[in-house]
Structures are given as C-alpha cells and as structure tokens.
Amino acid sequence: MTATSEPEAALGVLPRADGSAKYSHAGYTVTAAVNGPIEAQRKDENPYEAHVDVIVRPAAGVGGTRERHLESILQSSLSHIILIKNFPRSLIQIVLQVEDSPENDYVNTKLVQGNLNFAIMPALFQTAVLALLSAGVPMRATATATAVAVVFHDGVKRTVVDPSPREIEIARSVHVLAFTSHDELLLAESEGDFIVKEWDEVYETAKKICCHSAPADDGMQMALDEEAAAGPDMRHFLRSTMESKVAADLYWK
Amino acid sequence: MATISSAVGEDQPPQPSLTFTRPVFAKLSPHPYLLHTLSPSDPSVPSSRTNGRKPQEARKIQINTSSLSQAHGSALVRTGDTTVICGVRGEILPVSSIPQFRADQHKNYNYDGEDKRIEQGKKELLEYDLLVPNIELATGCAPQFLPGVPPTTLAQTVSTRVYSLLHSAGIVDVEGLRVWYTPAKRDEDKMEEDDREEEELEPEVKGYWVLYIDLLFVSFDGNPFDAAWTAVMAALRDTKLPNARWDPDREMVVCEKGEGKRLDVRGLPVACSAAVFLEKEHAEDREGDRHWILLDPDRQEEGLCKEVITAVVDCSGGQGETKIRSLEKQGGTVLGRELIRGFVGVAEERWKEVAAEMPQ
Amino acid sequence: MASTTRPTLLPGDEIPSSLIPSHPTKPLRLGPGLRHLPPSQILPTVSGQLITLPQKSSMWIEYNSSRYIPTQSDLVIGTILRSGPDFYYVLLSPFTPPATLPHLAFEGATKKTRPQLNPGSLVYARVTLANKHMDPEVECVSATTGKADGLGPLTNGGMVFDVSLGFARRLLMAKSKEEGKIEVLELLGGEEGKLSFETAVGRNGKVWIGSEDIKTVVIVGRALKETDEKKLGVEAQRKLVRKLIKEMK
Numbered sequence: 104m105t106a107t108s109e110p111e112a113a114l115g116v117l118p119r120a121d122g123s124a125k126y127s128h129a130g131y132t133v134t135a136a137v138n139g140p141i142e143a144q145r146k147d148e149n150p151y152e153a154h155v156d157v158i159v160r161p162a163a164g165v166g167g168t169r170e171r172h173l174e175s176i177l178q179s180s181l182s183h184i185i186l187i188k189n190f191p192r193s194l195i196q197i198v199l200q201v202e203d204s205p206e207n208d209y210v211n212t213k214l215v216q217g218n219l220n221f222a223i224m225p226a227l228f229q230t231a232v233l234a235l236l237s238a239g240v241p242m243r244a245t246a247t248a249t250a251v252a253v254v255f256h257d258g259v260k261r262t263v264v265d266p267s268p269r270e271i272e273i274a275r276s277v278h279v280l281a282f283t284s285h286d287e288l289l290l291a292e293s294e295g296d297f298i299v300k301e302w303d304e305v306y307e308t309a310k311k312i313c314c315h316s317a318p319a320d321d322g323m324q325m326a327l328d329e330e331a332a333a334g335p336d337m338r339h340f341l342r343s344t345m346e347s348k349v350a351a352d353l354y355w356k
Numbered sequence: 357m358a359t360i361s362s363a364v365g366e367d368q369p370p371q372p373s374l375t376f377t378r379p380v381f382a383k384l385s386p387h388p389y390l391l392h393t394l395s396p397s398d399p400s401v402p403s404s405r406t407n408g409r410k411p412q413e414a415r416k417i418q419i420n421t422s423s424l425s426q427a428h429g430s431a432l433v434r435t436g437d438t439t440v441i442c443g444v445r446g447e448i449l450p451v452s453s454i455p456q457f458r459a460d461q462h463k464n465y466n467y468d469g470e471d472k473r474i475e476q477g478k479k480e481l482l483e484y485d486l487l488v489p490n491i492e493l494a495t496g497c498a499p500q501f502l503p504g505v506p507p508t509t510l511a512q513t514v515s516t517r518v519y520s521l522l523h524s525a526g527i528v529d530v531e532g533l534r535v536w537y538t539p540a541k542r543d544e545d546k547m548e549e550d551d552r553e554e555e556e557l558e559p560e561v562k563g564y565w566v567l568y569i570d571l572l573f574v575s576f577d578g579n580p581f582d583a584a585w586t587a588v589m590a591a592l593r594d595t596k597l598p599n600a601r602w603d604p605d606r607e608m609v610v611c612e613k614g615e616g617k618r619l620d621v622r623g624l625p626v627a628c629s630a631a632v633f634l635e636k637e638h639a640e641d642r643e644g645d646r647h648w649i650l651l652d653p654d655r656q657e658e659g660l661c662k663e664v665i666t667a668v669v670d671c672s673g674g675q676g677e678t679k680i681r682s683l684e685k686q687g688g689t690v691l692g693r694e695l696i697r698g699f700v701g702v703a704e705e706r707w708k709e710v711a712a713e714m715p716q
Numbered sequence: 717m718a719s720t721t722r723p724t725l726l727p728g729d730e731i732p733s734s735l736i737p738s739h740p741t742k743p744l745r746l747g748p749g750l751r752h753l754p755p756s757q758i759l760p761t762v763s764g765q766l767i768t769l770p771q772k773s774s775m776w777i778e779y780n781s782s783r784y785i786p787t788q789s790d791l792v793i794g795t796i797l798r799s800g801p802d803f804y805y806v807l808l809s810p811f812t813p814p815a816t817l818p819h820l821a822f823e824g825a826t827k828k829t830r831p832q833l834n835p836g837s838l839v840y841a842r843v844t845l846a847n848k849h850m851d852p853e854v855e856c857v858s859a860t861t862g863k864a865d866g867l868g869p870l871t872n873g874g875m876v877f878d879v880s881l882g883f884a885r886r887l888l889m890a891k892s893k894e895e896g897k898i899e900v901l902e903l904l905g906g907e908e909g910k911l912s913f914e915t916a917v918g919r920n921g922k923v924w925i926g927s928e929d930i931k932t933v934v935i936v937g938r939a940l941k942e943t944d945e946k947k948l949g950v951e952a953q954r955k956l957v958r959k960l961i962k963e964m965k
Contacts, residue, residue: 118945121781121782121783122781122782122783132801138783138811139783139882140783140785140812141783141810141811141812142812142813143689144809147799150814151638165418167851168512168513168515168519169516169517170514171513171520172512172516172517173508174509175513175684176588179662179664179687179927180686180687182687183662183687183688183689184661184727186751186761188638189848190848190850192813193812205426213949216740225535226627227592236464236727236762238781238782238783239760239762239763239764239779239780239781239782239783240762241725241727241749241751241761242727242728242762243728243759243761244727244728245726245727245728249385255471258814267815273475275646283689283728284727284728284729285689285728287689287692288684288689288691288692288693288798289686290685290687290695291683291684291685291686291696292683292685292686293680293683293684294520294521294524294679294681294682295524295679295682296525296679296680298677298678298679298680299677299678299680299697299700300677302680302683302696303693304695306693319723337501342726345763346724348763349724349763349764349765349779351947352764352779352780352882352947353765353778353779353780353882353949354949355886355896355897355898355947355949356722356778
C-alpha cells in the first residue's frame with residue numbers, strides 16, 4: 104500500500120504566484136498557491152487583521168459543502184499561525200488544488216458529497232503551510248499535521264498512521280491532529296467511536312510524528328529502526344525541505 | 357462598575373452626562389465588557405458572562421416533539437435564543453432506481469457478529485444516500501442572514517458536520533429503512549409447504565426509506581451545531597414510518613394507513629460546544645495570559661472567540677467509559693491535551709442535562 | 717562558510733542567544749524577518765538564513781520572496797495609476813492598495829512646474845511612510861536637501877522587468893559584483909558588450925532598463941531575468957553574456 108511512503112514536496116512550482124508548493128504523501132497530491140498580502144474586498148476587510156481566504160478545489164468536479172467545511176477548518180487553523188495582525192485590511196489567499204487522491208480499491212468510487220474526508224486534511228494542511236513558507240508570509244510558527252486511525256482487526260486494536268481509504272472505512276475512529284512547531288495542539292478533529300484513553304494514545308502517536316525532530320547536529324544517528332515503524336518525521340521533513348529552498352535561494356552567498 | 361463617565365464640570369448638573377448603560381457599553385466594546393464581567397475587580401462578585409451565565413454554564417434546553425403534523429417525525433429545540441425546528445420525512449426509494457444497487461450486499465443476515473452488521477449497515481446508508489440532512493438559517497433569524505443569497509458558509513459547515521456525524525455515529529439502523537418482500541410461491545395454495553422449498557424463496561429488499569432531515573433555524577443566537585444535533589436526535593427518535601410493503605402485482609411499494617412503526621435509533625450522542633475567550637483582543641496572546649472556556653457560547657461570544665471545541669459524547673451505554681463520537685477543536689492553541697480531557701467531563705455533564713429533557 | 721554562525725531558521729525557531737549581537741553601547745537593530753516579543757524574545761517570522769553584524773549590532777533574516785511589503789526609505793519603481801487633486805496614485809506591486817505621491821514631491825516642483833504624469837508612466841521613488849494601518853507614501857525628492865538624487869519620472873524609452881525581491885536587493889548592494897555576485901550588467905556595459913544603457917532598481921522587485929536602442933533594453937532585461945530565474949553563478953553569467961552578444965551580432 105502507498106500509505107507508508109515518505110512525504111515529498113517541491114516549492115515554487117507556480118512562477119506567477121507569490122508562493123507555491125506541491126506536496127504528495129499517502130497517495131494524495133496537492134498543489135497550493137499563496138498570494139498576499141494583497142488588497143481585500145470591502146466585505147472581507149478587517150481593520151485589525153488580515154483576512155485569510157482558503158479555497159479547496161477537489162480533484163474532480165466543483166467544490167461542495169464538504170469543501171466549504173474543510174476550508175473553514177483550515178482557515179481558522181492557518182489564521183492562528185500567520186501573523187495576521189501585521190497586515191490589517193489585507194487578504195492572504197490560499198488556493199489548494201487536489202490533484203490526486205488514492206483509489207479506493209474496495210468499494211465503488213462514488214463521489215460522496217457530504218461526508219467529511221479526514222485523510223485528505225493533513226495533506227491540504229501541510230501543502231498550505233509549505234506554500235506560505237515559500238511565499239515568505241510572516242508566521243508565528245510552522246505546523247505539521249497527520250492522520251491516525253484506530254482499527255480493530257480480528258479483535259486486535261491497531262493504530263494506523265496515514266490510513267488508506269480502506270483502513271478508514273473499517274476504522275473504529277479516525278483522527279487528524281496538527282501541532283505547531285512550539286509543540287502546541289493546533290487542530291484536533293476526530294470521528295468514530297472512541298474513549299478518552301484511546302484518544303490519549305492517538306495524541307501520543309500523532310505528537311511523535313508531528314513534533315519529534317531529529318537532533319540537528321547528529322542527524323546521521325537517527326534511530327532508523329524505530330522511525331520506520333512509527334511513521335514519517337514531519338517536522339524534520341518540513342525543515343529539510345525549507346533548508347534546501349533557502350540554500351537554493353541564497354546560492355550566491 | 358461597568359460605566360464610563362466623562363469629566364463633566366462639577367457645577368453643571370443638568371448637562372446630559374456621558375454615562376452609558378450596561379447594554380450600550382456591551383454593544384460598543386464587547387471584548388472589554390466581557391473581560392470585565394469575567395474578572396470582576398471585586399473578589400466577592402462571582403465571575404460571570406455578559407449574559408449572566410457562569411463560564412461553564414450552558415443554556416437550558418427545551419425539546420418539544422411531534423409538533424409538525426405532516427412530517428413523520430419532528431422536534432422543536434430551544435436553547436436560549438437559538439431555536440431550531442427539525443422535520444424528518446421518509447420517501448420510498450425503490451431499488452430499481454438505485455443504479456449501483458447490489459442485491460447480495462445485505463444478504464448477510466446470518467451475520468457473524470453485531471459489529472460487522474452495524475458496519476455493513478453504515479455502508480449501505482452512505483452508499484445509497486439514505487440520510488439527507490439539510491440546514492437552513494432562515495432570513496431574519498439573526499441580522500447577518502439576508503434573503504436571496506446562497507447558503508452561507510456556516511449553513512454548509514453545520515450541514516456537513518451533521519451529515520458526517522449521522523453516518524459515523526451509526527444512529528439509524530438500516531434495517532428499519534429496508535422494505536422487504538418474501539416472494540410467495542406461484543403454485544396455488546401451496547403457501548406454507550415443506551422447508552426445502554421455503555429456502556429457495558428468500559426474502560429480498562425491494563426498496564428503502566430515504567429520510568429527509570430538514571432543519572430550520574427560527575432564531576439564531578450562537579452554538580448552531582449543538583442545537584441542530586439535539587433537534588436531529590429528538591426528531592429521529594420521534595419518527596414513525598408507515599408500514600410499507602411490496603405489491604408484486606403492481607410492482608410498487610405501497611404504504612398502509614395509520615401510525616406505523618417507530619424508527620430504531622441507536623444510542624444518544626449529545627453535542628457540547630465551547631469557545632475560548634482570550635484576555636487580549638488585538639495584542640498577541642502569550643503564555644501566562646488568562647483565558648476562559650465559555651460553554652454554549654451565544655452569538656456575541658462567538659464573535660469574540662476564535663478557538664472552538666465540540667465534543668459529541670454518548671453516555672447511554674450505562675456503566676463503563678463514556679463513548680466519544682466526535683471531537684473537533686480548531687482555531688487556537690489554548691486547548692491542549694489536559695484541557696480537552698477535562699472538557700470531555702464537561703460534555704458528560706451536558707449529556708445528563710440533555711438526556712433528561714429528551715422525550716422517551 | 718561556517719553554517720553554525722549563519723543557521724537556517726524557520727518561523728518561530730529559537731535563536732541561539734550566543735548568536736544575538738550584544739554591543740556595549742549601540743542598541744540592537746532588527747532587520748526584516750525578525751520580530752521582538754517583549755521582554756527579550758526574538759523570533760524569526762520567515763524561513764531564511766540568519767545574518768548578524770556584531771559591529772553594527774544588527775541582525776536580520778536573508779530570504780527571497782516575491783511579494784513586496786513597503787518599508788521606510790526603500791527605493792522603488794512605481795506605475796502611476798491615476799492622478800488625484802493633490803496626489804498621484806502609484807502602484808508598487810499588483811493587487812495592493814496604491815501608494816500616494818504628492819504632486820509637489822519632485823525636484824523643484826511648484827504648482828506651475830510640477831511634472832505632468834499620465835497613467836502608466838513610471839517613477840523612481842523613495843518610500844517615506846510605511847505603516848500597516850495606512851497606505852504607503854512615496855516621494856521623488858529628498859525632503860532634507862531638496863535634490864532629486866536620481867529619483868523622479870523614468871522617461872526616454874526603456875522597459876521594466878520583474879525580478880525576485882532577493883535579486884533586487886543584490887543589485888542594490890553597494891558592491892553588487894563582489895557581495896551580490898552579479899556581473900551581467902558590468903559585462904554588458906563593459907569591454908564584452910559595449911552596450912550603453914542606464915538602470916534603476918526598485919526594492920519592489922522591478923528593474924528599469926533605459927537605452928536609445930530597444931535591442932539593448934531587451935538584451936539587458938533578458939540577461940537579468942535569466943540570471944535571477946536560473947540562479948546563475950558568476951561563471952554562468954559570463955557565458956550567458958557571451959551568448960547574448962553573439963546572438964545580437
């Protein structure tokens with residue numbers, strides 16, 4: 104299954120936008136464009152802070168109520184990490200285009216409009232953060248996100264990181280968590296049937312993926328065996344992606 | 357205490373003074389006003405919100421069911437000034453008009469285990485789209501809703517959340533929505549013969565009830581999801597679908613007159629929302645700044661808070677740990693792991709309040 | 717270049733206190749990409765390389781972006797959008813509120829002698845007011861000396877080319893050849909190309925090339941854009957210039 108693949112990203116893929124990023128992980132590929140701060144429409148103008156406008160475009164068809172919901176979740180979370188108070192009366196626009204999503208190899212791929220798609224949320228969130236970094240939009244902190252599912256299989260409980268569509272379908276509960284680079288919980292969306300104790304375990308798993316960064320000095324000595332089982336190290340991924348971008352930009356230094 | 361008075365000259369008493377009444381002050385600068393009432397300078401005055409509630413006090417909930425005569429089930433839910441009416445109406449969907457219908461799918465009634473059966477049922481509901489919620493924030497229920505505009509983001513968001521929760525929580529048993537038909541033997545007066553032949557004539561599903569769940573906000577004063585979800589639960593528990601059967605001669609589903617059967621509703625999840633109010637309105641929030649978790653926020657409070665949390669819990673299973681059906685937190689970083697854990701306890705209390713009001 | 721003294725930082729990263737310059741008398745000056753959280757926390761807001769100058773007691777984040785945010789005393793190239801009763805409205809970057817340029821903020825301008833600029837004309841100006849709560853203001857004359865110092869309308873032919881903000885900063889460096897590693901302009905104008913042209917560089921990512929000869933304008937513009945987009949080093953720039961000169965002849 105594709106779920107265990109490492110995340111990949113490319114920055115500045117759209118030359119006309121102020122910032123852009125293409126990100127693929129766990130079967131999802133999303134491209135984001137960020138423009139801003141630019142002049143806001145009169146109705147969106149806020150005298151104290153920038154308006155963050157998130158637009159999610161699905162892989163096929165036009166956005167519906169589900170996309171509106173995803174947009175509102177992303178908007179409130181991203182507004183928190185962008186320094187929106189620095190740009191009153193302006194607009195920061197983030198357009199997210201889903202390019203590819205994993206084929207559901209089990210059920211017929213009917214477009215279910217209303218149902219919330221949990222697995223795509225981390226990909227959308229991560230792409231948006233990368234594009235914001237690429238645009239140089241001033242931010243309070245960076246953030247990382249992941250999806251975790253709790254699956255009961257033959258009576259055995261398993262915690263699955265970056266679940267596939269099939270795993271989500273049979274999962275007892277599905278969770279999406281995002282943490283800022285200051286280890287604060289930024290976003291938590293859970294659905295299904297779970298108890299507080301299970302949520303705690305999910306929290307631990309997600310925190311490990313989102314916040315555990317390899318020590319910068321001895322990156323070679325990363326405990327590889329353990330990493331492979333626990334899932335990708337998102338913060339390290341974000342840092343190395345940005346480091347190579349900065350190195351490319353400042354090649355002349 | 358909550359007034360601003362201007363420096364009026366001492367010897368001119370009839371001057372119209374610039375003293376604001378409390379409601380005017382609350383309207384002019386809501387954030388300082390709410391901050392002031394939450395942290396009164398006099399320690400003997402308890403901390404309270406603008407609306408007089410304590411920070412963790414929800415509005416009282418009133419539920420009235422069967423108020424719509426034309427719907428199969430309905431409920432009117434009122435919490436404070438948020439009033440929502442929900443009507444459930446069943447429509448027959450013959451299997452012949454489901455393009456992706458698979459006859460073999462539900463034939464596992466020799467199911468191996470309850471869990472598997474529920475899982476199967478959830479999928480059937482989702483695939484055939486048997487639950488159709490729709491939410492309308494009526495014109496005039498609050499000033500921001502204008503006539504003749506497309507559904508607001510809020511309406512679409514609440515609608516998605518209700519839809520998602522309806523399916524993930526497995527409220528409705530699909531069995532209650534199926535219309536079965538057991539073919540009678542063609543041969544005359546051999547209806548109940550030996551067992552071997554009965555086996556060949558398996559009952560089959562000829563149609564489904566589709567439940568159209570329409571919600572209308574009559575008045576809106578914050579916390580739409582909790583009210584909407586309570587209304588959906590009350591209306592579904594009130595729903596009675598007429599007895600429907602397949603008429604093989606006319607090849608259609610016919611309904612009998614009369615009351616019909618009550619819909620089977622599993623569990624009683626209750627939604628509980630709160631918003632986080634920060635001490636600083638425009639400055640950046642920092643560690644050490646105070647914050648308050650305001651349960652069941654009203655419209656004004658929602659406008660002042662960015663971080664929100666909703667927990668949907670179900671304590672109807674009796675003893676044992678509370679089941680969480682959904683947990684949504686976004687917009688800030690105040691609510692960490694410990695506060696969320698604590699919030700589940702608050703939601704349990706809210707569950708008791710709502711469950712007590714819910715008609716049996 | 718020791719990477720430990722110039723670490724790459726992401727927004728919100730902690731800056732090692734050993735890197736923060738501590739000058740005995742001069743107050744610490746923070747440049748772009750940094751913010752101060754009272755009492756004593758300094759945090760980056762963008763991702764880039766931390767540069768510190770202990771002698772000048774200043775630090776900033778070196779990064780590249782494409783959206784210009786007006787900053788006081790920056791030199792910019794603006795397009796006149798329209799004229800009001802007292803001001804010209806000048807566009808510094810697309811989709812942002814226009815900056816204002818007073819009609820009299822030109823060298824020796826009076827009500828009678830002020831320059832008449834039509835919509836679409838270009839001006840080289842200095843930002844005099846950059847405040848997040850107000851639209852920016854620019855001027856084409858030094859308020860203290862009353863001299864233009866090279867600012868003013870950009871006339872007699874020429875074209876504007878868009879480059880990235882980092883590239884514009886490099887061009888504006890006092891020693892753009894040694895520090896910014898940009899040689900194209902010198903090569904094109906020097907022995908190699910023998911082209912005659914003038915340039916004006918705006919911090920807002922715009923470079924104006926003026927020349928009598930349209931061909932020269934296009935060649936210089938292309939050389940600059942290519943150097944920026946393809947991130948060319950010094951050697952590659954020489955090669956590019958040779959190629960362009962050859963194509964022209």
